[in-house]
Amino acid sequence: MFDNLSDKLDKAFHILKGHGKITEVNVAETLKEVRRALLDADVNFKIAKDFTTKVKEKAIGQDVLTTLQPGQLLVKLVKDELTELMGGDVAGINLSGNPTVILMAGLQGSGKTTFSGKLANYLLTKKNKKPLLVACDIYRPAAIQQLYVVGDSIGVEVYSEPENKNPVEIAQNAIKHAKANGFNVVIVDTAGRLAVDAEMMDEIERVHKAIQPQETLFVVDAMTGQDAVNTAKTFNERLNFDGVILTKLDGDTRGGAAISIKSVVNKPIKFVGTGEKMDAIDVFYPIRMAERILGMGDVVSLVERAQEQFDEEEARKIQKKIAKNEFGFDDFLSQIQQVKKMGNMKDLVGMIPGASKAMKDVEIEDDAFKHIEAIIHSMTPIERSKPALIDVKRKARIAKGSGTKIEQVNQLMKQFDQMSKMMKMMQGPGGKNLMKMMGG
Ligand code: GDP
Numbered sequence: 001m002f003d004n005l006s007d008k009l010d011k012a013f014h015i016l017k018g019h020g021k022i023t024e025v026n027v028a029e030t031l032k033e034v035r036r037a038l039l040d041a042d043v044n045f046k047i048a049k050d051f052t053t054k055v056k057e058k059a060i061g062q063d064v065l066t067t068l069q070p071g072q073l074l075v076k077l078v079k080d081e082l083t084e085l086m087g088g089d090v091a092g093i094n095l096s097g098n099p100t101v102i103l104m105a106g107l108q109g110s111g112k113t114t115f116s117g118k119l120a121n122y123l124l125t126k127k128n129k130k131p132l133l134v135a136c137d138i139y140r141p142a143a144i145q146q147l148y149v150v151g152d153s154i155g156v157e158v159y160s161e162p163e164n165k166n167p168v169e170i171a172q173n174a175i176k177h178a179k180a181n182g183f184n185v186v187i188v189d190t191a192g193r194l195a196v197d198a199e200m201m202d203e204i205e206r207v208h209k210a211i212q213p214q215e216t217l218f219v220v221d222a223m224t225g226q227d228a229v230n231t232a233k234t235f236n237e238r239l240n241f242d243g244v245i246l247t248k249l250d251g252d253t254r255g256g257a258a259i260s261i262k263s264v265v266n267k268p269i270k271f272v273g274t275g276e277k278m279d280a281i282d283v284f285y286p287i288r289m290a291e292r293i294l295g296m297g298d299v300v301s302l303v304e305r306a307q308e309q310f311d312e313e314e315a316r317k318i319q320k321k322i323a324k325n326e327f328g329f330d331d332f333l334s335q336i337q338q339v340k341k342m343g344n345m346k347d348l349v350g351m352i353p354g355a356s357k358a359m360k361d362v363e364i365e366d367d368a369f370k371h372i373e374a375i376i377h378s379m380t381p382i383e384r385s386k387p388a389l390i391d392v393k394r395k396a397r398i399a400k401g402s403g404t405k406i407e408q409v410n411q412l413m414k415q416f417d418q419m420s421k422m423m424k425m426m427q428g429p430g431g432k433n434l435m436k437m438m439g440g
Helices: 003-014 024-040 045-060 070-085 112-126 141-154 167-180 198-211 226-239 256-265 286-293 299-309 312-323 329-341 345-350 370-377 381-385 392-402 406-427 429-437
Strands: 100-105 131-136 185-190 215-221 243-247 269-273 281-283
Touching: 003 024, 003 070, 003 286, 024 045, 024 070, 045 070, 045 256, 070 256, 070 286, 100 112, 100 198, 112 131, 112 141, 112 185, 112 243, 112 269, 112 281, 131 141, 131 167, 167 185, 167 198, 185 198, 198 226, 215 226, 226 256, 243 256, 256 269, 299 329, 312 329, 312 406, 329 370, 329 381, 329 406, 370 392, 370 406, 392 406
Parallel strands: 100 185, 100 215, 131 185, 215 243, 243 269
Antiparallel strands: 269 281
């Protein structure tokens, strides 16, 4: 995410290395580079200029600080300003209605339908809500069908009236249906066009007026950069929406939209989409995003994700197995499943401080565990529980069955062996000492 921008900012800060004190000259030079990096990331010209002016004013006033290295001080000022620019505090979602009505707006292809599903799934699994999805696209039957596919995949009901050509009526009927059937959130997915047009704007404005949503969310594809910001402006003038959803942040986005949109429309980014799957949704935290942009990682999110996936019962089961020397490949596989649930590898690596930079040239596969899983699936149940049985002949069979090379099977066996040994050690008396040393 935003690798190019991170890289350029990092280079800009190098200018200050070795200087004892922040002077106007070296600050100006660094900030010129910062501005260039922002412009390259497709940040609006005026925003980039104001940004560096503000940082400069703050930096010059602070050369008395001796506890920090000037480079670090400037990085901190840039981080604070980036956080501020992206909205400062995290913006929550208003769920006070009964039912809460959420209207999704945006261009076709921005990711509205996908995000409607992600939001429904988020509210269902994380907020204990009973959401209803509403298909209000009267032009494209395929769009209605797509919402059904999404709804099915997450177990959320979809409301539609395929024969009705009046989106206002459909939305109103859906809300009645929700009230009568105990749904407490209604997510209305509307029609989108490939570009802003008058008819679409009139239509969504009518729906907006009629259903008075608690939340009107504008969905925009982050890959479209400055176009995203301009579309946001147009939609905001008509709908006065409550928040922005930035989708496709997992792609090769330059970052301009994320950085500029808040200050142009003065509406916060509430969520971001980071993939096509239903759980690829994140609450947007400006400070965490600023830290990621500056290559500081996002340890808080990483730990949160790990905690979300942590299954205490499973952990206890595994512990017992290790103690009894029964840890096998099936357990290994279930550990991999847990890690996978935390998100895709590229995204996770991006959250580790410094890792993005260190692994810049390493090609990370989206499905980094593909080969390992294939190898384990090619083992028989007995082999999985008693890996010691796997001899050369069996290895050759497993490699053939999984479409891998025998070296890959050997490598996995070795990794598994090392991991088992290490886990055993952590459990023994040595492990307890280690825990004590770490303050546990
Ligand atoms: P809509 O026309 O606004 O309803 O857009 P869709 O929900 O149909 O999304 C358009 C395309 O973008 C689909 O192929 C989605 O799978 C894809 N998409 C949506 N959100 C994301 C995201 O966060 N990341 C990625 N990589 N793809 C996304």
